[in-house]
Amino acid sequence: MQVQGWGGYPAIEAQVHWPAQRSACAALVQAGSLIPRGLGRSYGDSASAPRVMQTDYLDHFIGFDPATGVLVVEAGVSLREILELVVPAGWCLAVSPGTSYVTVGGAIASDVHGKNHQVAGTFGQHVHWLTLLLGNGDVVTASNTEHADLFHATCGGMGLTGVVLTASLQLQRIQSSYLQRTTYKASCLDEAFALFEAHEQASYSVAWIDCLAQGKNMGRSLVKLAEPSVTGGLDFSLRQPLTVPMHLPEFCLNRWSIKAFNSVYFNAARANRTEPVPLRSYLYELDSIGHWNRIYGKAGFVQYQCVIPQADGLDNMRRLLAKISASGAGSFLAVLKQFGAENQNTLSFPMPGYTLALDFKWTPKVAPLCRALDQMISSIGGRVYLTKDALLDAASFRLMYPHWEKFEEVRAQYGAIGKFASAQSARLGLQ
Amino acid sequence: MKKILIIGATSAIAEHCARLWAKRGASLFLVARNSGQLETIATDLAVRGASKVDCMVMDANDHNAHEAMFEAAHLALDGLDSVLIAHGTLSDQAQCELSVAETLSELHTNGLSVVALLTLLANRFGAQGGGSIGVISSVAGDRGRASNYVYGSAKALVTAFTSGMRQRLSKANVMITTIKPGFVDTPMTAAFDKGLLWAKPDAAAARIVVAMDKRKAVVYVPAFWWWIMTIIKAIPEAIFYRRQL
Ligand SMILES: Cc1cc2nc3c(=O)[nH]c(=O)nc-3n(C[C@H](O)[C@H](O)[C@H](O)COP(=O)(O)OP(=O)(O)OC[C@H]3O[C@@H](n4cnc5c(N)ncnc54)[C@H](O)[C@@H]3O)c2cc1C
Numbered sequence A: 001m002q003v004q005g006w007g008g009y010p011a012i013e014a015q016v017h018w019p020a021q022r023s024a025c026a027a028l029v030q031a032g033s034l035i036p037r038g039l040g041r042s043y044g045d046s047a048s049a050p051r052v053m054q055t056d057y058l059d060h061f062i063g064f065d066p067a068t069g070v071l072v073v074e075a076g077v078s079l080r081e082i083l084e085l086v087v088p089a090g091w092c093l094a095v096s097p098g099t100s101y102v103t104v105g106g107a108i109a110s111d112v113h114g115k116n117h118q119v120a121g122t123f124g125q126h127v128h129w130l131t132l133l134l135g136n137g138d139v140v141t142a143s144n145t146e147h148a149d150l151f152h153a154t155c156g157g158m159g160l161t162g163v164v165l166t167a168s169l170q171l172q173r174i175q176s177s178y179l180q181r182t183t184y185k186a187s188c189l190d191e192a193f194a195l196f197e198a199h200e201q202a203s204y205s206v207a208w209i210d211c212l213a214q215g216k217n218m219g220r221s222l223v224k225l226a227e228p229s230v231t232g233g234l235d236f237s238l239r240q241p242l243t244v245p246m247h248l249p250e251f252c253l254n255r256w257s258i259k260a261f262n263s264v265y266f267n268a269a270r271a272n273r274t275e276p277v278p279l280r281s282y283l284y285e286l287d288s289i290g291h292w293n294r295i296y297g298k299a300g301f302v303q304y305q306c307v308i309p310q311a312d313g314l315d316n317m318r319r320l321l322a323k324i325s326a327s328g329a330g331s332f333l334a335v336l337k338q339f340g341a342e343n344q345n346t347l348s349f350p351m352p353g354y355t356l357a358l359d360f361k362w363t364p365k366v367a368p369l370c371r372a373l374d375q376m377i378s379s380i381g382g383r384v385y386l387t388k389d390a391l392l393d394a395a396s397f398r399l400m401y402p403h404w405e406k407f408e409e410v411r412a413q414y415g416a417i418g419k420f421a422s423a424q425s426a427r428l429g430l431q
Numbered sequence B: 001m002k003k004i005l006i007i008g009a010t011s012a013i014a015e016h017c018a019r020l021w022a023k024r025g026a027s028l029f030l031v032a033r034n035s036g037q038l039e040t041i042a043t044d045l046a047v048r049g050a051s052k053v054d055c056m057v058m059d060a061n062d063h064n065a066h067e068a069m070f071e072a073a074h075l076a077l078d079g080l081d082s083v084l085i086a087h088g089t090l091s092d093q094a095q096c097e098l099s100v101a102e103t104l105s106e107l108h109t110n111g112l113s114v115v116a117l118l119t120l121l122a123n124r125f126g127a128q129g130g131g132s133i134g135v136i137s138s139v140a141g142d143r144g145r146a147s148n149y150v151y152g153s154a155k156a157l158v159t160a161f162t163s164g165m166r167q168r169l170s171k172a173n174v175m176i177t178t179i180k181p182g183f184v185d186t187p188m189t190a191a192f193d194k195g196l197l198w199a200k201p202d203a204a205a206a207r208i209v210v211a212m213d214k215r216k217a218v219v220y221v222p223a224f225w226w227w228i229m230t231i232i233k234a235i236p237e238a239i240f241y242r243r244q245l
């Protein structure tokens, strides 16, 4: 069958396995090279390979201590299911990406970050330990203190060190399932950056930025900050979202319809107001529409997410936005966010600086555009996020992820080479 | 809180029913062949909120073990309100056509073992004067088709048997719900290409649990299968047998 990432590009032919239980995984790994796959929310080809192992049936809770907030789960459990269980008990995930439709295994393998990166770091920093199925069929426990090199290569390792089978997570206490959200309108990039700097200590922060705005409007954005609330109760009932039923025809998305959408989005927002909003609508704004990726049509899209270092961040971001807006390829809203400190994970994405994420509807012109952006990003010491990537080449990867050799050493040491590979890892020149 | 026995508790559909019951705080007794997987599921259900979870390893084809299993469940939960019978195997039709033994064994697992369990259970629930029984049959039991008539006829046995037993027990306040899933995406059907007609096991389970709550007699899962099967059943045999449907 065909497998593809959330962006729909590229699609490749694969043999897909669904082990019904943890104990069935070792035999599949021993039978030949594969890549593990969770909910397929990575955008490009990180979870695609000629042989794929789905973790759908590894979806069991193993333990939850409501006194300490320690949760032990199988890797196929989704963040959504975790929240349904733990929020009513007064706990929340310490780090959560922009969608709840991801598995714990996927969140570890991409070492995902959330809107609270500046204070909370990445998902992997809240993992007490994990168990990993190695290429030879053995299962080892890895943590900060046990097989630490393997642990740091696995958090952010894109499934290339082995299959995460189980993990112990530290949850974060909450008193309410609401956040107090404050929205600011920034009319240009300088203002957006000034807001981020002024609110560095905010618990949550993110900006939606209009990449099509040019000239003096360049960088106009809505900066959304949030603080935990103490009122509102602990309710986390997830409604089934409305779903885009099928791929929309190509003509629906064009420069003008996107411009119109962005203008409405900006003008409709009420600025300088603080209001209570449910956790789920601040953290997972896009989850209210199922399969929104289908609006890009059958050809799909690629998402480009990069981080640029703090030094000269404003100037470099301006250059980056100018390039994107000149290409005319930019899409709906892009996401802009300030990152906090870097961690020890070998291929982890975040570094102190600014990250920008946006979609390009797939056309052959997108590949050279991304290549040009890659060159600019690597020349200023930034990097591209592997879990979004579909196009990065091996040379740029090595510049952006200087610890790649260490990563390969750890993989060799734990027998991952020739056992775990994806279409992406082949493109990036990993063994 | 409800006291529920699940036979074939490692089935994906049954497991999702159990998750919904666990969330309500039910006490559960799980029966299946695979002890490792039973343990995983029992732990999970306890985390999800079940008041109590006990397990027992049993092969549904081992008729001699049935009575002791019912007794153990009754003892462990201090009574029984509901039972879900979910075990089954998707028969390899081509294999069955070549082998009498294979055919009979499939009929045994999917048909006779269910009949045996229900025979004992009907008397228990009849005597206690109440209870709810869900039995997973299949749309395949509504009409035999070339592609899977061995499996289909075992399920037809289950459908007819539960229909009669439902009538018999109606005065004893015992409801038997005959559950007829269409295509559900589970390990049983992992090898199939999935199209629009396929349901996820959590959605299937939600419908089954509600049907048992409401003491429905027959439930198609999802509901649109009632329409499909009504049409398929209405096709005259003289036409049906020449088509590959
Ligand atoms: C709308 C949307 C918003 C998003 N927002 C953010 C965000 O704010 N921050 C962020 O960091 N990310 C974000 N993402 C990306 C997403 O969090 C990651 O791609 C995540 O890894 C997806 O998890 P998954 O279960 O779908 O994994 P998949 O996409 O199936 O796999 C992703 C990677 O994880 C590996 N993997 C999966 N399971 C295992 C396992 N059990 N063991 C080992 N490796 C495994 C795969 O091999 C692959 O390399 C977003 C994605 C979407 C669609």
Ligand SMILES: NC(=O)c1ccc[n+]([C@@H]2O[C@H](COP(=O)([O-])OP(=O)(O)OC[C@H]3O[C@@H](n4cnc5c(N)ncnc54)[C@H](OP(=O)(O)O)[C@@H]3O)[C@@H](O)[C@H]2O)c1
Pocket (backbone or CB within 6 Å): B008, B009, B010, B011, B012, B013, B014, B032, B033, B034, B058, B059, B060, B061, B086, B087, B088, B089, B090, B109, B136, B137, B138, B139, B180, B181, B182, B183, B184, B185, B186, B187, B188, B189
């Ligand atoms: N999936 C569908 O599309 C579909 C459609 C219509 C009807 N159904 C019916 O739905 C029910 C549940 O199936 P499912 O889809 O959830 O598939 P499943 O996950 O494969 O479950 C089938 C279960 O039956 C168990 N089983 C098989 N033979 C057994 C025996 N002799 N004794 C005890 N347990 C036995 C299996 O246990 P082991 O792990 O020990 O083998 C397995 O857990 C079955 O009755 C099936 O016929 C399914």
